[in-house]
Structure formats: structure tokens, C-alpha cells
Amino acid sequence: MESEVQNKAPRTHYINARYGLKSWLFTIDHKRIALLYLASITFFFFLGGLFAVLIRLELLTPKGDLVQAETYNRFFTMHGVVMVFFFLIPAIPATLGNFLIPLMIGARDLAFPRLNLLSWYIYVVGAVFTLIAIVGGGVDTGWTFYTPYSTTYSNGNVLLTGIGIFITGFSSILTGLNFIVTIHTMRAPGLSWFRLPLFVWSHYATSLIMVLGTPVIAITILLLAFERIAHVGIFDPKLGGDPVLFQHLFWFYSHPAVYIMVLPAMGVISELVANMTRKNIFGYKFVALASIAIAIFGFLVWGHHMFVSTQSVYAGMIFSILSYAVAIPSAVKTFNWTATLYKGSISYNTPMLYAFGFIGFFIIGGMTGLFLAALGLDIHVHDTYFVVAHFHYIMVGGTIMGYLGGLHYWWPKISGRMYPEGWARFAALVIFVGFNLTFFPQFLLGYQGMPRRYYAYPDEFQVLNVMSSAGASILGVGYLIPMVYLFWSMRYGPKAGSNPWGAFGLEWRTSSPPPTENFKVTPVVTWEAYEFSPVEETEVIDISTP
Amino acid sequence: MQVSVPFAPDQASTYSGEVDALYGFLWALTIGVGAVLTILIIYFAVKYRRRTEDEIPKAVEGSLKLEVVWTVIPFFIAMGIFTWGASIYYKRYSPPSEALDVYVVAKQWMWKFQHLDGQREINELHIPVGRKIKLTMTTEDVIHSLFVPAFRLKMDVVPGKYSSIWFQPTEAGRYHLFCAEYCGTSHSGMIGWIDVMEPSEYQSWLSGGSGEALAASGEKLFQQLGCVTCHRSDGQGRGPILEGLFGKEAALQGGQKVTADEAYVRESILNPKAKVVEGYQPIMPTFQGLVTEEQLLQLVAYVKSIGKTQTGTNPAGASPSPPNKMGAAAVPTGPPQTGRSGGAEAKKPR
Numbered sequence: 101m102e103s104e105v106q107n108k109a110p111r112t113h114y115i116n117a118r119y120g121l122k123s124w125l126f127t128i129d130h131k132r133i134a135l136l137y138l139a140s141i142t143f144f145f146f147l148g149g150l151f152a153v154l155i156r157l158e159l160l161t162p163k164g165d166l167v168q169a170e171t172y173n174r175f176f177t178m179h180g181v182v183m184v185f186f187f188l189i190p191a192i193p194a195t196l197g198n199f200l201i202p203l204m205i206g207a208r209d210l211a212f213p214r215l216n217l218l219s220w221y222i223y224v225v226g227a228v229f230t231l232i233a234i235v236g237g238g239v240d241t242g243w244t245f246y247t248p249y250s251t252t253y254s255n256g257n258v259l260l261t262g263i264g265i266f267i268t269g270f271s272s273i274l275t276g277l278n279f280i281v282t283i284h285t286m287r288a289p290g291l292s293w294f295r296l297p298l299f300v301w302s303h304y305a306t307s308l309i310m311v312l313g314t315p316v317i318a319i320t321i322l323l324l325a326f327e328r329i330a331h332v333g334i335f336d337p338k339l340g341g342d343p344v345l346f347q348h349l350f351w352f353y354s355h356p357a358v359y360i361m362v363l364p365a366m367g368v369i370s371e372l373v374a375n376m377t378r379k380n381i382f383g384y385k386f387v388a389l390a391s392i393a394i395a396i397f398g399f400l401v402w403g404h405h406m407f408v409s410t411q412s413v414y415a416g417m418i419f420s421i422l423s424y425a426v427a428i429p430s431a432v433k434t435f436n437w438t439a440t441l442y443k444g445s446i447s448y449n450t451p452m453l454y455a456f457g458f459i460g461f462f463i464i465g466g467m468t469g470l471f472l473a474a475l476g477l478d479i480h481v482h483d484t485y486f487v488v489a490h491f492h493y494i495m496v497g498g499t500i501m502g503y504l505g506g507l508h509y510w511w512p513k514i515s516g517r518m519y520p521e522g523w524a525r526f527a528a529l530v531i532f533v534g535f536n537l538t539f540f541p542q543f544l545l546g547y548q549g550m551p552r553r554y555y556a557y558p559d560e561f562q563v564l565n566v567m568s569s570a571g572a573s574i575l576g577v578g579y580l581i582p583m584v585y586l587f588w589s590m591r592y593g594p595k596a597g598s599n600p601w602g603a604f605g606l607e608w609r610t611s612s613p614p615p616t617e618n619f620k621v622t623p624v625v626t627w628e629a630y631e632f633s634p635v636e637e638t639e640v641i642d643i644s645t646p
Numbered sequence: 647m648q649v650s651v652p653f654a655p656d657q658a659s660t661y662s663g664e665v666d667a668l669y670g671f672l673w674a675l676t677i678g679v680g681a682v683l684t685i686l687i688i689y690f691a692v693k694y695r696r697r698t699e700d701e702i703p704k705a706v707e708g709s710l711k712l713e714v715v716w717t718v719i720p721f722f723i724a725m726g727i728f729t730w731g732a733s734i735y736y737k738r739y740s741p742p743s744e745a746l747d748v749y750v751v752a753k754q755w756m757w758k759f760q761h762l763d764g765q766r767e768i769n770e771l772h773i774p775v776g777r778k779i780k781l782t783m784t785t786e787d788v789i790h791s792l793f794v795p796a797f798r799l800k801m802d803v804v805p806g807k808y809s810s811i812w813f814q815p816t817e818a819g820r821y822h823l824f825c826a827e828y829c830g831t832s833h834s835g836m837i838g839w840i841d842v843m844e845p846s847e848y849q850s851w852l853s854g855g856s857g858e859a860l861a862a863s864g865e866k867l868f869q870q871l872g873c874v875t876c877h878r879s880d881g882q883g884r885g886p887i888l889e890g891l892f893g894k895e896a897a898l899q900g901g902q903k904v905t906a907d908e909a910y911v912r913e914s915i916l917n918p919k920a921k922v923v924e925g926y927q928p929i930m931p932t933f934q935g936l937v938t939e940e941q942l943l944q945l946v947a948y949v950k951s952i953g954k955t956q957t958g959t960n961p962a963g964a965s966p967s968p969p970n971k972m973g974a975a976a977v978p979t980g981p982p983q984t985g986r987s988g989g990a991e992a993k994k995p996r
Contacts, residue, residue, distance in 0.1 A: 448696075
């Protein structure tokens with residue numbers, strides 16, 4: 101599929117509009133900022149991945165033989181901290197969201213372009229603090245920072261890491277704020293709420309959580325710092341505090357944070373399913389509102405992390421029943437995606453393979469959530485590898501499949517080039533197989549009784565651990581392949597047209613890569629979301645290209 | 647219910663079968679739902695695969711009826727699972743009165759057990775098969791979590807308060823005990839064994855032990871620390887009579903009531919002014935820092951042991967509490983109570 105603007109002189113677009121490092125570091129173009137984020141989170145993804153490799157190597161054998169227990173504890177802590185706060189949370193919103201939301205709603209930029217750049221700098225400052233903490237010996241509390249271990253007993257760089265997370269949180273808050281204002285005020289004429297792409301809906305829901313939830317983790321880290329520095333008794337009972345209070349505060353943010361990771365991925369999957377089948381999403385309104393429902397219910401279920409924490413039995417029951425409530429909108433989405441396939445025109449391109457993969461992981465991850473929300477069963481599997489497997493299926497299986505699927509789907513828009521389809525399909529397959537081999541055995545391991553965060557373990561757990569480590573090596577290769585060919589394609593990939601997929605949506609009605617101002621003429625929307633029409637040719641709103 | 651599922655640990659308590667049954671059911675449901683969706687997706691993906699590049703399929707409108715169906719049916723299934731899970735959970739926090747008490751103190755990185763008869767063990771617990779066992783647990787430092795996979799049993803052990811859990815082993819044998827809450831460097835070394843013995847073996851194990859009964863140690867402490875000067879059994883002391891108190895409700899200043907359970911006894915020793923019994927002055931000094939967690943448990947065991955004594959008078963305004971839903975009136979402790987009487991709130995005088 102070659103571009104229709106082939107013969108013209110080199111077109112000015114957001115990448116070649118200006119050159120030099122300064123033009124990137126001081127840019128206020130949302131598309132360039134998205135690429136700054138893309139580079140930073142890719143770095144953290146591979147850093148977090150390196151810790152994962154070391155963890156899986158240590159767990160190959162029952163005895164602790166590769167590193168000391170103390171070092172191992174730092175590995176899994178840094179793996180969690182880096183992956184959660186510096187990769188998964190910003191992964192889709194800060195890159196694809198940043199790049200696409202203005203394009204999808206027909207706007208020139210986000211509402212506050214300078215604030216957008218500031219968000220990236222805040223992220224970088226937070227990241228630098230965390231990197232200093234890592235280089236200076238790391239931290240060994242687990243990414244959950246449970247008190248009183250973190251306030252009184254740990255001798256790792258708790259404060260430095262905490263400061264890093266505290267600062268980065270503001271990047272998340274400002275991004276969310278920017279998205280909310282943009283979606284409210286900058287939609288193109290005719291683009292009513294129920295004509296919005298589902299990607300935008302899911303980012304709206306995500307932004308609500310970012311703005312409302314993130315301040316709570318900031319407060320929690322401050323309280324932790326007060327106790328660690330000044331010995332103010334908040335969490336440590338020896339000082340008159342309550343350690344379980346910390347868990348309430350921590351999970352009040354950190355449970356909704358899971359939805360910050362997976363809601364944007366759901367948005368990506370909705371786009372992929374609709375455009376790769378060329379059909380309206382079945383039950384569009386239900387899918388859109390399910391995102392909002394998940395964001396709201398997501399704030400009411402934090403106590404399901406605390407069923408054996410000495411929290412009240414009755415509180416446990418309320419949190420259990422609400423956790424089942426949040427499962428319903430997630431199920432509704434899955435059914436609607438499946439129904440969308442019916443009588444569609446289904447492509448097997450790489451983005452669709454990722455969408456299939458996402459649905460598969462999401463079924464397993466979601467259904468095992470029902471196990472954990474069941475009070476009596478959670479007593480047994482809580483804090484075991486069953487939990488580890490479950491949240492990796494959602495947060496890694498779900499979020500990364502959405503992220504990679506989206507990255508491939510919008511790659512022609514972002515880079516103006518096509519990636520190599522054969523390699524990309526192969527990598528998607530390798531990731532799917534490697535992921536299942538890594539994490540499925542962990543469900544069994546957890547039920548067998550292996551607790552999480554164990555440096556050494558009894559012999560009976562070895563077989564499943566070896567399977568998991570073997571899977572991880574396949575998964576690692578799977579993640580490296582796209583890294584290589586995406587870089588390659590930026591230079592050597594065939595040029596992509598403005599709409600190589602025959603996809604729907606405003607972002608495909610401007611050229612690839614888009615001009616700095618996105619659209620030469622403000623588009624006027626006269627169609628419903630995903631209103632694929634057999635007659636009309638997609639017009640490119642970029643007629644006046646110089 | 648006897649259900650055995652693959653990759654499950656031994657079934658060695660009354661909970662094991664119950665939990666395995668729910669687990670097995672949920673896998674069956676997962677496989678069922680997963681299979682239906684997978685088959686549908688594969689069928690659609692093959693049947694409606696893209697045949698020509700510029701093919702645009704006809705739009706299909708959504709269906710309110712279908713949306714309702716796939717919202718309501720999962721809702722009822724979810725509520726069913728909730729009820730099933732909650733019923734197993736609820737039982738665990740309703741300890742029966744006849745349970746055998748074992749006291750647990752965790753610390754980085756070991757488990758210390760104290761038996762009523764005075765035996766003390768580290769990282770190993772001997773219990774008789776078939777008896778109901780109640781663990782009352784606390785920790786000297788960070789949060790730990792007692793986890794016995796074969797019993798499908800887990801409960802966090804939290805500093806500053808007592809947590810408790812009960813179970814009934816059904817099979818003699820030796821089972822792994824793990825710490826499930828990350829607690830620092832040697833977290834994965836904080837493991838031990840539960841030895842479930844035939845009652846006769848258990849009896850001979852008990853008699854082989856040395857040391858005095860826990861309540862007797864507690865009584866000695868009660869003398870040494872001078873508790874006895876105020877808490878006199880003849881009612882002439884400046885503190886409430888403790889005989890016959892345990893497990894009853896006591897009226898507090900300000901009209902509130904409290905059940906005299908392990909958590910209340912603990913709180914009254916460490917933070918005596920928090921909940922003062924009606925008719926007494928808040929003059930008792932704190933014993934915070936003067937007694938170890940293990941000694942505290944001995945004192946609790948002593949107060950518990952004299953709780954069955956019936957004094958003629960009504961001690962400290964205590965009246966027998968009515969049997970409540972939580973099961974035994976004698977030991978109605980559970981997370982709601984322990985949560986409320988420990989930790990931060992205990993700071994505030996009421």
C-alpha cells in the first residue's frame with residue numbers, strides 16, 4: 101500500500117519540521133513529547149526486564165545460589181518499582197494517548213502544551229531520583245513498601261525511591277488533567293461524546309483515576325517519610341501508629357493504578373478490533389460506559405488486597421462483593437469485542453494478532469481475579485505465586501499486548517513507515533507463547549503453596565519454576581525482536597500512506613506522519629464512530645500541503 | 647466435600663476440601679468461559695476473514711437484549727461465587743470455645759510457639775490430629791504471615807495487636823509452615839513445620855516437655871510485677887477483680903461496653919487508660935516496654951485461666967455476654983475487635 105502523495109516534494113511533517121536536540125527537548129508538540137516518553141519508557145522497560153531476568157535466573161534452582169538474599173530482595177523490588185511507576189503507568193497514556201488524543205478529536209494539540217512538556221520533565225526528574233536510588237544500592241521493601249518494615253527496619257534507599265515515585269506522580273496527575281480538559285473542550289465540531297473513539301473514552305476514564313488517585317499515593321509517601329525521618333508515629337505501633345493503615349492508603353491508589361494500566365489497553369483493543377474488522381464496536385455505548393464504571397468501582401475495591409491483614413471480616417465481605425461488581429463491566433467489554441467479530445472483515449495483521457492475544461490473556465487474568473476475590477479461597481492463595489501470575493496476566497499480558505498492538509497499528513502514523521509484517525507476526529507469536537509458559541505455571545505454583553518474594557524455596561516447587569524461567573527466556577526474545585525491526589523500519593521500512601489499514605478515525609484522515617498542526621483545516625465530523633462506509637473514499641484533510 | 651485437584655498441596659485440615667472444591671469449580675468455570683469465547687473467536691476469525699483488501703462489511707447494530715443477558719448472567723454467577731467464598735471465610739473467624747489455645751510470637755526470622763502446658767517451640771509446632779486449634783498471634787517487629795498450605799490457612803501477624811485464626815487438622819503428618827508476608831532479608835528462610843500427631847503420641851510428647859504451664863508463668867509475673875496488689879480477688883483492691891472476667895462484657899466509663907478478650911487484656915496492660923472500667927480510677931501505670939510479647943501472652947493466659955472462676959460478686963460490672971453470631975461467647979475475638987483495640991486508636995484516651 102503505497103502512499104498517494106508519493107510524487108510530491110518532501111513534505112514537511114512534525115518530525116522534519118525542525119532539527120537538532122533543542123528542537124526536541126523544548127518542543128511543545130504533543131507528538132514529539134509522545135516520542136520523548138516513548139524513548140524514556142522503553143529504557144525503563146528494558147531496565148525492569150533486566151531485573152526480571154535476574155529474578156528468573158535465581159529461581160531456576162531451589163537454593164539461593166546466584167546472589168545473596170539481600171540482593172535478590174532488591175531485584176524484585178526494583179523490578180516492581182521500575183515496571184509499575186516508570187513503565188506500565190505511563191506506557192499507553194503518555195505515548196499513544198499523548199500522540200493520538202488530539203489527532204482523534206481533530207485538535208491541534210492538547211489543551212496545555214507547555215504543561216505537557218513539563219509532565220515529561222517531571223517524569224524524568226522522578227526517574228533520575230529512582231535511578232540514583234538503584235545505583236546507590238537499591239531498596240528492598242518490595243514495591244508495596246509495607247510498614248513498619250519500610251519505615252523502621254529496612255536499610256535500603258527507601259526515601260530516595262519514595263521521592264522518585266512522589267515526583268513522577270505529578271507527571272501522571274498533570275497528564276490526566278491535560279487529557280480531561282482537552283477531551284472536554286477541544287473536540288472538533290460535530291464530534292459529540294458518543295461519536296468519540298473508544299480509545300478516547302478509555303483515556304478519559306484513566307485520566308479521572310490519575311487525577312483523583314495519584315495524590316493519595318503522594319500523601320502516603322509523605323507520611324512514610326515523616327515516620328522514617330522524624331519518627332512521627334503513624335504506622336509503626338512502637339511509636340503509636342497502625343501498620344494496617346498504611347495498607348489502606350497504599351491500595352487506595354495502587355488498586356486503581358491497575359486500571360490506569362489496563363483501561364488504556366482496553367481502549368487500544370477497541371480500536372484494533374473495530375478497525376481490523378472494519379465494523380462498529382458491538383454495543384459501543386456499553387463499552388464506553390464500562391470504562392467509566394471500571395474507573396468508579398475501581399476506587400471501591402482496595403480492601404481485597406487485605407483479606408488476611410486483620411481488616412474487619414465485614415469490611416472484607418464488602419470489598420469482596422464490590423470486587424465482583426467491577427468484574428462485570430470487564431466481562432461486558434470482552435463479550436462485545438467478541439460479538440464485533442461477527443460478520444466482520446477480519447484481518448490477520450499484527451495489530452489484530454495482539455488484540456486476539458490481549459483477549460486471551462484478559463480472559464485468564466480476569467477469571468483468576470474471581471478466584472482471588474473469593475474470600476475463603478483468597479486466604480490460601482493470597483501472597484503466593486497465584487497472585488503474581490494473576491496480576492502479570494492483567495498488567496503485563498493485558499497492558500503490554502495493548503501497548504505493542506497499538507504501537508504496531510499506529511506505527512505508520514507515528515513514523516510514516518511500515519514495519520516488516522512477517523517479523524512482527526512472528527514476534528507476536530513468540531510473545532504469546534513465552535508469556536503463557538512464564539506465567540501459567542505460576543498459578544499452579546501458587547496453589548501448591550509457594551509464597552511470593554521467596555529467594556530460596558523447597559524442592560517440590562522446582563519443576564514449575566524451571567518452566568517459568570524457560571518461558572521468560574522466550575518472552576525476553578519476543579520483546580527484543582520488535583525493538584530491532586521497529587528501529588530498522590524508521591529508516592528502511594516502506595513508506596506508509598495516510599491510511600494504510602483502510603481504518604476509520606480522524607487520525608487516519610491526515611497524512612503520515614502528520615504535520616505539526618495535525619490538520620490543515622479543522623475537520624467537521626458528520627459521521628458516527630466507526631461508521632465504515634463502502635461508498636465514500638476517505639479524504640485526507642491535508643490538501644494544502646506545501 | 648472431597649475434591650482433589652491437580653497441583654494442590656496435601657489436604658490436612660477441614661478447610662482443605664472446602665477450598666479445593668471452590669478452586670476446582672472456578673477452574674471449571676474459567677475453562678468453560680474460556681473455551682466458549684475461544685471457539686467463538688476462532689470460528690468468527692475463520693468464517694469472516696478478510697477476503698479482499700477493500701472489503702467493507704455491513705454494519706451490525708448492537709443488541710440491548712444481548713447486553714442485558716451478558717450483564718445479568720455473570721452478575722448472578724459472581725454473586726454465587728461471592729457467597730460461596732464468604733461462607734468459608736466467615737467460619738474461620740468464628741473460633742469455637744473448645745479450641746486448644748496456642749500462642750504465637752513471630753520475629754525476624756523465626757516462629758515461636760507457646761503451649762498452654764508450658765512447652766515452647768521454635769519453627770516447629772506439635773498439635774494433635776482432630777482437635778480444634780486456635781492460634782493467637784503477634785510479632786515483635788514487622789508484619790509476618792502464618793501460612794500452612796496443607797491446611798489452606800493463612801493469617802497476617804501484625805505488630806501491636808493480636809490476630810487469631812482457628813483450624814482443625816484432619817491428617818497426621820508433617821506440613822510446611824511458611825511466612826507469606828515479605829519481612830526482610832531472610833523472609834524465605836522463615837519456614838518451619840507443623841507436626842500433626844495422633845492424640846496418644848501427642849500426649850507423650852506433651853509429658854516429655856519441661857517447664858511450667860503458661861498460666862502458671864503468667865501468675866508468677868502477676869505477682870512479680872505487682873499486679874496482684876491492686877487486682878485483688880477479694881474486691882478490696884484499687885483495680886477490677888480479674889477472676890471470672892475473661893470473655894464477659896465489662897462496662898466502661900462513659901457507658902460503652904467491651905468484651906474482655908485477649909486484645910482487651912493486652913491493651914489494658916500496655917495502655918491502661920484507653921478503656922477504663924466503670925467505677926475505677928485511671929491510675930494504673932503502663933507496662934509498655936516492661937514486658938515482652940511472650941510475657942504478655944503468659945499474662946493473658948493467666949487472666950484467661952482465672953476467667954472460669956466464678957466469684958460470688960459481679961466482678962467489675964461484668965455480666966455474661968449473650969451468645970452472639972460469632973459463635974462462642976467465651977472467645978468472641980475476631981478482626982473487628984482486635985482491629986479496634988490495637989494500634990493507633992489505642993493512643994487516644996477515651
